[in-house]
Amino acid sequence: xxxxxxxxxxxxxxxxxxxxxxxxxxxxxxxxxxxxxxxxxxxxxxxxxxxxxxxxxxxxxxxxxxxxxxxxxxxxxxxxxxxxxxxxxxxxxxxxxxxxxxxxxxxxxxxxxxxx
Amino acid sequence: xxxxxxxxxxxxxxxxxxxxxxxxxxxxxxxxxxxxxxxxxxxxxxxxxxxxxxxxxxxxxxxxxxxxxxxxxxxxxxxxxxxxxxxxxxxxxxxxxxxxxxxxxxx
Numbered sequence: 001x002x003x004x005x006x007x008x009x010x011x012x013x014x015x016x017x018x019x020x021x022x023x024x025x026x027x028x029x030x031x032x033x034x035x036x037x038x039x040x041x042x043x044x045x046x047x048x049x050x051x052x053x054x055x056x057x058x059x060x061x062x063x064x065x066x067x068x069x070x071x072x073x074x075x076x077x078x079x080x081x082x083x084x085x086x087x088x089x090x091x092x093x094x095x096x097x098x099x100x101x102x103x104x105x106x107x108x109x110x111x112x113x114x115x116x
Numbered sequence: 117x118x119x120x121x122x123x124x125x126x127x128x129x130x131x132x133x134x135x136x137x138x139x140x141x142x143x144x145x146x147x148x149x150x151x152x153x154x155x156x157x158x159x160x161x162x163x164x165x166x167x168x169x170x171x172x173x174x175x176x177x178x179x180x181x182x183x184x185x186x187x188x189x190x191x192x193x194x195x196x197x198x199x200x201x202x203x204x205x206x207x208x209x210x211x212x213x214x215x216x217x218x219x220x221x222x223x
Contacts, residue, residue, distance in 0.1 A: 035212065045160065045203055047212040059210045095159060099207045103171060104150050104162040 002026040002105040004096050009110030016086050016114070022079040022096030022107060030054075030074035032100065036081050038092035039109075048094070049081065064090075086114045118142055122204055122215025128223040129194050137189045137218045139204035144184045148208035151180055151189045154217075155200045163202075164189065194220070 008020040022034070036048040049060045049070040058070055069082040079096050093109040119142035129135050139149065147167035152160035162171045164180035167187060177192040191198055199222055204215040 037212070044217050045205070045214040047214070050210055050212075057210065061211065099150060099165075099205070099212070101166070103165050103169075104152075104205075106159045106162075108159050 002098070004098070004105055004107035006094060006096055006107045006110040009094065009112045011113045011115065012086055013116055014086060014088055014114055017082070017084045018086065018112060020081040020083065020094055020096075020110060020112070022081075024077045024079065024096075024098075027098075027105075029077040032098050033057075034072065034079045035097050035099070036070060036079075037095045037097050037106075038090075038112075039095070040089070040092040043092075046092075051079070083112070086112075088114050090114050117211055118145060118206055118209055118213050120204055120206055120213050120215045122218055124218060125216060126219045126221060128221050130223045131194055131196055133194045133223075135191045135194055135220060137202055137204075139182075139187045139189075139215050141185045141187075141206055141208075145206045145208035147183050148206060149180075149182070149187050150205045150207065151178075152203045152205065153198075153200045154203065160203060191220075 003025045005023045012018050033052045035050040038048050039045050051058050051070045067085045071080045091114045093111050095106050095109045097106045121140045123138050149167045151164040154160045163174050163178050168180045179190050181188050202218045
């Protein structure tokens with residue numbers, strides 16, 4: 001069974017940093033592109049970033065480009081999102097997700113709150 | 117970026133009704149479209165992928181159709197558990213985009 005479990009969320013002040021992790025199991029982690037998606041309170045879903053299987057291709061939404069860094073450790077079946085210079089508008093539940101020809105798999109999310 | 121326009125934004129219906137939600141892509145996405153159901157405080161739950169493939173365990177009253185730029189999600193005989201928000205998602209390009217969501221409310 002595919003499982004994605006996020007961690008690392010919390011309360012941080014504007015301008016601060018946070019590192020999210022996503023632990024994966026139930027599939028060959030190193031073979032799949034993975035993504036981060038976020039959802040602000042009461043709002044819709046917003047794609048944040050994606051990373052290919054070997055980290056060759058990395059993409060970001062314009063709203064986080066230059067502030068967030070996605071990475072992965074295939075030996076540890078883990079996905080990461082380093083979030084720097086956080087803004088109030090980055091407050092959201094962050095999900096790691098895998099969506100491809102075989103279907104869609106999402107974690108339960110981790111809440112990031114940016115507030116002074 | 118590919119834009120996804122979902123309609124309606126809100127839908128009032130009764131148990132037993134048939135409901136249809138539409139998603140339109142700004143350019144062709146073939147059949148790289150998923151539909152999700154989301155309830156408050158929960159992660160999105162996959163209903164349909166590849167435009168028309170029913171996820172394992174999802175009731176057969178849910179169905180998806182379409183290709184290219186026009187897609188629909190149909191719920192036949194709406195049940196009490198189906199009152200929720202629904203999202204479409206395109207995954208044709210590396211940057212996914214989502215519809216704005218459709219909240220299905222009790223009439």
